[in-house]
Amino acid sequence: MTRHGRHSGRLLAAALAATPLAAEAADPAPITLAPMVVSGEAADEAPTAPVEGYVAKRTATGSKTATPIEEVPQSVSVIGRQEIDDRGATKVDEALRYTPGVFAQPFGADSDTNWLFIRGFQATATGTFRDGLQDYSYAFGGFFTDSFTLERIEVLKGASSVLYGGSNPGGLVNYVTKRPTGERLRYMEVGIDDAGTAFTGVDIGDTVDEHFSYRFVGRIQGGDGHSDESGGFRGVAAPSLTWTPNDSNAITFLANYTFIDETHNGGSFLPYVGTVVDAPFGRIDRDANFTEPDLDTYIRRQASIGYAFEHLAEDDLTFRQNFRYAHSELHEVSLYPFGYSGFSLTPTPSNTLSRVNFEHRSEVDAVLLDNQLEKSFATGPVRHTLLGGVDYKYFRLDQMQASGSATEIDAVNPVYGAPQGARTAYIDQELTMHQVGLYAQDQMRFGDGWLVTLNGRYDRARSLAEGTPSYDGNDGKLSGRAGLAYTFAGGVTPYASYSTFFNPVLGQSAAGGAFRPETGKQYEVGVKYAPDWIDGLFTVALFDLTRQNVVTGSGVTETQIGEVTSQGVEIEGKVNLTPNLRLTGGVTLLDLEITKDADATAVGNQPYIVPERMASLAADYRFDRETLGGALNGVAVGGGVRYVGSSWADNQNTLKVPSATVYDARIGYGEEDWGVDLTAHNLFDKTYVASCQTAYTCSYGEGRTVMLKFHMNW
Numbered sequence: 001m002t003r004h005g006r007h008s009g010r011l012l013a014a015a016l017a018a019t020p021l022a023a024e025a026a027d028p029a030p031i032t033l034a035p036m037v038v039s040g041e042a043a044d045e046a047p048t049a050p051v052e053g054y055v056a057k058r059t060a061t062g063s064k065t066a067t068p069i070e071e072v073p074q075s076v077s078v079i080g081r082q083e084i085d086d087r088g089a090t091k092v093d094e095a096l097r098y099t100p101g102v103f104a105q106p107f108g109a110d111s112d113t114n115w116l117f118i119r120g121f122q123a124t125a126t127g128t129f130r131d132g133l134q135d136y137s138y139a140f141g142g143f144f145t146d147s148f149t150l151e152r153i154e155v156l157k158g159a160s161s162v163l164y165g166g167s168n169p170g171g172l173v174n175y176v177t178k179r180p181t182g183e184r185l186r187y188m189e190v191g192i193d194d195a196g197t198a199f200t201g202v203d204i205g206d207t208v209d210e211h212f213s214y215r216f217v218g219r220i221q222g223g224d225g226h227s228d229e230s231g232g233f234r235g236v237a238a239p240s241l242t243w244t245p246n247d248s249n250a251i252t253f254l255a256n257y258t259f260i261d262e263t264h265n266g267g268s269f270l271p272y273v274g275t276v277v278d279a280p281f282g283r284i285d286r287d288a289n290f291t292e293p294d295l296d297t298y299i300r301r302q303a304s305i306g307y308a309f310e311h312l313a314e315d316d317l318t319f320r321q322n323f324r325y326a327h328s329e330l331h332e333v334s335l336y337p338f339g340y341s342g343f344s345l346t347p348t349p350s351n352t353l354s355r356v357n358f359e360h361r362s363e364v365d366a367v368l369l370d371n372q373l374e375k376s377f378a379t380g381p382v383r384h385t386l387l388g389g390v391d392y393k394y395f396r397l398d399q400m401q402a403s404g405s406a407t408e409i410d411a412v413n414p415v416y417g418a419p420q421g422a423r424t425a426y427i428d429q430e431l432t433m434h435q436v437g438l439y440a441q442d443q444m445r446f447g448d449g450w451l452v453t454l455n456g457r458y459d460r461a462r463s464l465a466e467g468t469p470s471y472d473g474n475d476g477k478l479s480g481r482a483g484l485a486y487t488f489a490g491g492v493t494p495y496a497s498y499s500t501f502f503n504p505v506l507g508q509s510a511a512g513g514a515f516r517p518e519t520g521k522q523y524e525v526g527v528k529y530a531p532d533w534i535d536g537l538f539t540v541a542l543f544d545l546t547r548q549n550v551v552t553g554s555g556v557t558e559t560q561i562g563e564v565t566s567q568g569v570e571i572e573g574k575v576n577l578t579p580n581l582r583l584t585g586g587v588t589l590l591d592l593e594i595t596k597d598a599d600a601t602a603v604g605n606q607p608y609i610v611p612e613r614m615a616s617l618a619a620d621y622r623f624d625r626e627t628l629g630g631a632l633n634g635v636a637v638g639g640g641v642r643y644v645g646s647s648w649a650d651n652q653n654t655l656k657v658p659s660a661t662v663y664d665a666r667i668g669y670g671e672e673d674w675g676v677d678l679t680a681h682n683l684f685d686k687t688y689v690a691s692c693q694t695a696y697t698c699s700y701g702e703g704r705t706v707m708l709k710f711h712m713n714w
Contacts, residue, residue, distance in 0.1 A: 017152070037175045039630070049151075052576065053535070054083050055535050057080060059076055064441070067443070069075050072156075074483075075156075076155065078155075079096065080152055087680030089147055091114060092175070094147075095153055098640060098642065100570040100614070100616075102155060103116070103609075103611065103614065105701070105702065106699070108702070111230075111234075112262065118170035119568065119590070120564070121168055121170035126166060126171070127173060128173055129131070131175070132164075132370065134164065135175075138431070139364070140360050142328060143328055143364070143366075146234070146258060148201050148236065150177060150178065152175075153176070153181035155173050155514065156171055156174065159499045159567065160501070162456070163455065163481075166517065170547060178217050180205055184187060184207075184572075185205035187204070188202050189710065189712050191709035196231075197225065199220065202218050204217075207481065214241045214666060223607075224539075225265045227266065227287050229416075230265040230266065232262020233259075233261050234259070237257050238410040250314075253305070255306075258302045259302075261298070263301050265608060267288075269336040270700075271698065272655055281546040290355065293416055296333060299327065299331045299336075304323065304326035304327070307322070316376035320370075320373075322369075322370045322571065326674075327364065333363050337356075341353075352383065355407070365396045371390050374386070375388070381446050383446070384597065389440075393433070395505055396430070399427060401425065401427040404421040405419065412642065430462050431464070436459065438459075440457075440645075449486050450484075450620060453497075454481070454483075456479075456483035460474075472514060479499070480499065482497065483497035490531065492527065493528055494525075494526070495528065499519070502518065516549065516559060519553045536573065536574060537575075539571070543570075543573075544565070545566040548563050569587070571587040581619070585616060597651070599651065605648075606690075611646060614642075614644055623688065634669050635667070638685075639665040643668075647691055657689050660690075661686075682703055689701065
């Protein structure tokens with residue numbers, strides 16, 4: 001559960017110098033663009049625009065071009081702003097709890113990290129993107145995204161490195177940030193939850209003149225957490241500016257600053273005995289916190305700046321360039337449990353917990369640049385949308401990790417304040433990774449419904465670690481995707497695809513030097529249904545995914561002989577049944593298996609943490625005068641149910657974590673310019689364990705959380 005760069009200045013200068021906007025700022029000679037006819041409701045929705053209700057029409061995440069979701073040859077889920085707000089989500093992982101294929105919050109309500117698994121594989125580190133550029137993280141060096149700054153959360157499921165370079169084989173999450181819309185926006189919200197955390201947010205935008213529009217999104221929150229002794233402050237500011245000097249060019253500048261200062265919450269890193277099953281004293285209190293409040297530290301400072309540039313040339317030729325530079329500094333001190341006295345899995349004989357005295361300082365620089373050239377043309381009866389590009393990723397982590405001796409603490413009645421041992425560094429290194437990728441894609445439409453998608457990509461990645469430990473790795477890989485779909489009259493689109501992937505792995509084996517990239521393949525077939533008689537999207541996907549070169553073992557025994565397969569079915573439906581009634585539901589059925597491992601006793605078993613069965617259903621309804629009217633006019637009610645199946649605490653599959661069913665609810669009242677909402681997560685306050693990562697590290701699921709929010713537009 002793992003949580004300067006002398007090159008960065010040169011890279012930033014080079015990227016900015018490459019921007020062609022300066023050459024195009026003056027009004028050019030008139031350009032006549034070739035007409036491009038796109039029929040259907042999907043043509044009206046930009047892939048970064050707000051979603052109407054729950055049903056998105058188009059996305060760029062699955063193809064890097066604005067494509068109807070039903071034409072992407074992989075499963076795609078889009079969660080828009082309306083759905084985020086209806087769920088009462090204040091973090092990304094909360095917003096994804098109803099998304100098929102995604103196992104969110106596996107380690108409970110972790111306030112500083114959005115933990116996500118997609119199709120059985122962790123996406124937190126290598127499967128997170130923001131505006132199409134990767135938010136890569138390694139060890140404790142990475143970035144946090146506040147959900148209030150987002151317009152959409154898009155999940156592309158399955159192997160996707162053919163578009164984005166190295167990424168999680170199970171899929172990726174692309175955060176689409178709020179940006180200027182060209183319309184006047186005046187929104188504010190204030191609220192508080194039952195633990196005492198209060199918050200306020202603003203979302204303001206407008207046009208300056210015919211060439212400039214702006215938007216500012218900001219949010220601050222602070223107060224006590226639901227765990228004992230936890231709490232803190234979190235703030236984010238995200239300004240953006242769009243400049244459209246003429247009809248051929250547009251550039252949007254995006255910036256973000258995030259600051260977090262908090263004391264860790266409890267409920268995690270707890271032993272299997274005492275959480276999943278009774279210890280002699282019963283169960284450990286879900287709200288108990290076993291850190292040292294006077295020593296506990298979590299301070300994050302991060303900032304980013306970038307742009308999205310687009311130039312429209314003649315003959316349906318479009319050039320796009322996306323760039324971001326990001327910097328993060330994180331200092332963390334935490335004392336967390338690791339078994340009972342003497343690091344035992346059971347109380348022997350006392351009820352005291354052993355603890356790990358841990359500290360790290362992590363400083364990250366990241367530079368990302370993606371150049372794209374898109375061309376639409378026809379060859380006989382075949383219409384092509386051809387995309388070519390080159391992207392570059394730079395990631396630098398300067399990290400120090402240290403540990404020291406710690407006193408034990410009572411599992412039933414924790415007492416704080418005992419002196420702790422000095423911490424000694426065991427990792428002190430600067431790690432850098434460079435990755436360059438060349439890619440091409442052709443979307444071919446013909447025969448009144450056929451669509452063929454072909455992708456190819458070559459990446460070269462180098463990782464270099466200086467300090468303790470040190471290593472140097474260099475490797476290149478090809479990846480590809482082929483997809484076939486046919487859209488029948490009425491909106492039914494069956495599809496099939498085959499894709500390969502790679503994912504660079506940082507670190508080294510004492511026996512074999514720097515790790516090689518993970519590789520693998522995926523087969524996927526499915527049906528997407530976008531009916532013309534109702535505003536909805538229904539999808540069924542079946543897949544077979546193999547992940548190879550998985551690191552197994554620990555310490556000097558680490559090797560890359562591991563292999564894990566993930567097969568399954570995902571079913572999802574989203575529908576705006578009426579302008580007032582919105583529904584979403586999904587089912588996930590997985591078959592996860594360790595097929596190769598350094599530990600022979602794990603082969604043939606299900607990996608720990610991830611459940612193989614999940615399901616959800618949610619609805620939201622608003623009364624008005626045209627429905628029941630009267631006293632209920634303006635009242636909104638909603639809720640949902642989430643089922644998380646059983647999982648394992650160990651790869652030997654001897655310690656089971658039971659399933660859980662959790663209910664959420666919302667009631668609100670709204671007028672045209674203001675409203676108030678009361679939401680409750682885990683309405684009946686069910687106590688359950690979300691997952692275990694070995695018998696030493698179990699995490700309680702989030703308990704009942706009630707939030708009252710007032711919001712207004714002006």
